[in-house]
Amino acid sequence: MTKTQTGNRVVIVGGGIFGCTAALELLSRGWSVSIVNPGGPPHEDASSTDVSKVVRMDYGSDVFYHELGEMAIEGWRRWNRDWPRPLYHEDGFLILSHGQMQPGEYEYENHHVLGQRGYDIPRLNMNLAS
Known part of the structure; x- marks a missing residue:
């Protein structure tokens, strides 16, 4: 004992x-x-x-869930620093919108909240993306 x-x-x-x-x-x-x-x-x-999981912080206008996502990602980064072999691999992602993003829409609110929290999120229009 x-x-x-x-x-x-x-x-x-x-x-x-x-x-x-x-x-x-x-x-x-x-x-x-x-x-x-x-x-x-x-x-x-x-x-x-x-074989794979996603940790994200894109939750529209819900800042609380954005914060939880940030905390989760920092936790995974800390484990990668502390453990002999990294378990977490960061990748990018793409959010698409059918038309121009408008206030109140999920895509717009994601971009807006992430920008307010200091993330530089590039935006592409149809011409740049094609």
């Missing part, structure tokens, strides 16, 4: 992305953590079983 930094112990049921990230956070806070998982990784029923 080992003594933990906090004296707290927890068993996490499920070793998918949510269980593993909860375990990492609790370990960083001094908890003793055990994970119970019904089989080896990747488990076919885990929400994280797939």
Whole structure:
């Protein structure tokens, strides 16, 4: 039996992305953590079983979700710095609009909020994109 930094112990049921990230956070806070998982990784029923995932911060005018996206991306970047092998690879993405972006529309609000938060998001018109 080992003594933990906090004296707290927890068993996490499920070793998918949510269980593993909860375990990492609790370990960083001094908890003793055990994970119970019904089989080896990747488990076919885990929400994280797939070859790729997307972390994003494009949520229209919803600044709260933009902030959550920023925090998630910074968390992945931190893990890449801390772990011996990077697990997270950043890529770009493209948002298309049928016509000219207008205030109140999802694409416009994404561009507007990201710009307000300091991101330089290039815009292309039809002529430049073709």
